[in-house]
Amino acid sequence: xxxxxxTQQPEITKSEPAKTPSNNTAKDFRHYLVKFQSLIxxxxxxxxxxxxxxxxxxxxxxxxxxxxxSVNICISVGMTLVILTGGIDLSVGSVLAFxxxxxxxxxxxxxxxxxxxxxxxxTLLGGIIVGMATGSILGAFNGWTITRFRVPPFVAxxxxxTIARGLTMLWTxxxxxxxxxxxxxxxxxxxxxxxxxxxxxxxVVVVSFxxxxxxxxLGRYIYAIGGNENAARLSGIxxxxxxxxxxxxxxxxxxxxxxxxxxRLNSAQPNAGFSxxxxxxxxxxxGGTSLSGGRGTILGTxxxxxxxxxxxxxxxxxxxxxxxxxxxKGIVILLAVIIDKSSSKNQ
Amino acid sequence: xxxxIIKYAVVVLVVGxxxxxxxxxxxxxxxxxxxxxxxxxxxxxxxSFWTNALLPALPEAVDLAALIHQLKTNPAxxxxxxxxxxxxxxxxxxxxxxxxxxxxxxxxxVTVLNEQDTMRFLVQLETEFVYGNAVRDAVGxxxxxxxxxxxxxxxxxxxxxxxxxxxxxxxxREQVKEGDIVQFxxxxxxxxxxxxxxxxEIIPVSLMIMEP
Numbered sequence: 001x002x003x004x005x006x007t008q009q010p011e012i013t014k015s016e017p018a019k020t021p022s023n024n025t026a027k028d029f030r031h032y033l034v035k036f037q038s039l040i041x042x043x044x045x046x047x048x049x050x051x052x053x054x055x056x057x058x059x060x061x062x063x064x065x066x067x068x069x070s071v072n073i074c075i076s077v078g079m080t081l082v083i084l085t086g087g088i089d090l091s092v093g094s095v096l097a098f099x100x101x102x103x104x105x106x107x108x109x110x111x112x113x114x115x116x117x118x119x120x121x122x123t124l125l126g127g128i129i130v131g132m133a134t135g136s137i138l139g140a141f142n143g144w145t146i147t148r149f150r151v152p153p154f155v156a157x158x159x160x161x162t163i164a165r166g167l168t169m170l171w172t173x174x175x176x177x178x179x180x181x182x183x184x185x186x187x188x189x190x191x192x193x194x195x196x197x198x199x200x201x202x203x204v205v206v207v208s209f210x211x212x213x214x215x216x217x218l219g220r221y222i223y224a225i226g227g228n229e230n231a232a233r234l235s236g237i238x239x240x241x242x243x244x245x246x247x248x249x250x251x252x253x254x255x256x257x258x259x260x261x262x263x264r265l266n267s268a269q270p271n272a273g274f275s276x277x278x279x280x281x282x283x284x285x286x287g288g289t290s291l292s293g294g295r296g297t298i299l300g301t302x303x304x305x306x307x308x309x310x311x312x313x314x315x316x317x318x319x320x321x322x323x324x325x326x327x328x329k330g331i332v333i334l335l336a337v338i339i340d341k342s343s344s345k346n347q
Numbered sequence: 348x349x350x351x352i353i354k355y356a357v358v359v360l361v362v363g364x365x366x367x368x369x370x371x372x373x374x375x376x377x378x379x380x381x382x383x384x385x386x387x388x389x390x391x392x393x394x395s396f397w398t399n400a401l402l403p404a405l406p407e408a409v410d411l412a413a414l415i416h417q418l419k420t421n422p423a424x425x426x427x428x429x430x431x432x433x434x435x436x437x438x439x440x441x442x443x444x445x446x447x448x449x450x451x452x453x454x455x456x457v458t459v460l461n462e463q464d465t466m467r468f469l470v471q472l473e474t475e476f477v478y479g480n481a482v483r484d485a486v487g488x489x490x491x492x493x494x495x496x497x498x499x500x501x502x503x504x505x506x507x508x509x510x511x512x513x514x515x516x517x518x519x520r521e522q523v524k525e526g527d528i529v530q531f532x533x534x535x536x537x538x539x540x541x542x543x544x545x546x547x548e549i550i551p552v553s554l555m556i557m558e559p
Contacts, residue, residue, distance in 0.1 A: 118374070266496065
């Protein structure tokens with residue numbers, strides 16, 4: 001008996017067209033393209049800059065880029081947590097400046113209490129602890145205003161941007177604070193096991209927060225809040241507490257960035273960290289974190305920060321005017337958001 | 348209960364250890380006394396720099412007309428031979444001297460016309476806005492490694508500029524008028540990448556009105 005298979009074939013094609021091998025391959029390819037878009041973008045960027053500049057693929061430049069992006073990585077990791085909850089933190093640049101200034105001020109001048117003929121000096125450890133605590137407190141204040149008074153994160157952190165910058169000016173009197181000691185400078189310029197200390201610091205930050213976001217309750221709560229805040233509330237998550245913790249962590253990480261910047265320059269500059277929030281947001285968005293929250297990874301943000309760092313470095317090596325550099329960076333961020341939106345729609 | 352006590356005891360010990368290693372206490376009067384001995388005296392440093400380095404270097408300053416000619420014909424050589432700078436980058440400083448006829452006395456500067464055989468150019472002698480590091484750096488006599496921080500270095504510039512504002516400019520401004528012949532020496536800042544010789548501004552170190 002001969003079976004006529006030609007009559008069956010069209011039926012299969014009609015009912016399950018996506019299961020043909022060619023369609024599957026195209027879908028897989030597209031899936032991988034979306035999944036690894038940041039890596040592909042980084043690879044292409046490096047290839048183009050490497051072709052145009054002889055100095056790009058050198059060891060010295062590689063470490064230089066890594067050292068520069070370590071600050072942005074610290075800030076961006078905090079920004080990722082905030083954006084994952086559906087918020088935004090525009091104050092990180094100013095918080096970075098104030099935390100760095102507080103540490104520098106305490107290390108160089110301590111606290112004087114003339115009424116008691118007392119001088120309280122701060123060791124390196126003391127200065128670092130107080131600086132990080134300052135960043136965390138300012139971040140916690142952001143979280144408190146957002147959750148307690150329902151102020152939109154954009155407005156609350158914009159206010160903190162101005163407050164922290166003003167506090168920095170008051171603390172420094174508008175002048176740099178310098179002479180911070182060799183021990184502190186090592187944080188920004190030193191090497192450990194052949195790798196710059198700032199790179200070690202950012203690596204510790206990245207690994208720690210990868211663990212927090214993937215292996216802890218807090219991490220799951222952060223994703224839940226960003227995915228659907230009402231559902232998260234109904235499932236018993238303390239939204240206020242989590243948000244305050246997230247903004248505190250973002251402030252603390254901005255302070256870590258502030259310590260690196262201050263140590264690198266061996267001085268706290270009153271205008272340090274100016275517009276750093278934009279680079280951090282850019283890194284987060286380029287890294288694939290959704291601005292509406294609930295979707296994104298720390299590793300993606302690290303890739304985003306590397307792309308921004310390589311882009312900055314490449315534009316300098318190619319002698320592009322600083323004004324054009326800003327235009328290019330803006331376009332890259334815009335493209336990243338457009339890609340994010342279109343990929344969200346497709347999903 | 349016992350576990351809780353152990354937990355709190357460990358926390359208290361850790362916090363205590365951190366605090367013990369984080370701060371130290373001293374008598375404020377003793378700290379003040381020690382720091383006043385170590386303090387950097389920018390005024391004294393600037394005065395010493397002025398007397399012992401800057402003024403003796405003035406006779407060796409490059410002639411402005413010759414410098415401009417060299418900058419037009421061989422800028423790289425001119426920058427290498429005559430300019431100084433403490434930092435990296437395109438901004439370099441020259442210690443120059445020259446002579447010319449006062450073309451205009453303005454509120455903020457005095458314009459001097461310098462006429463040579465084949466060259467004719469205008470320079471501005473700054474008499475109001477005396478700022479920056481031009482004079483400090485133009486001599487090439489300061490060793491940056493002598494300074495523990497950049498603030499002290501900037502204070503030296505400010506003190507040197509203050510000497511110019513108080514001692515060099517006022518007697519000159521009182522007497523100078525259009526048509527006077529003046530001899531000048533001072534510092535010029537030029538960008539070696541974007542060289543602009545049309546508007547040369549000099550921070551004066553020495554200004555002299557010649558007898559007619």
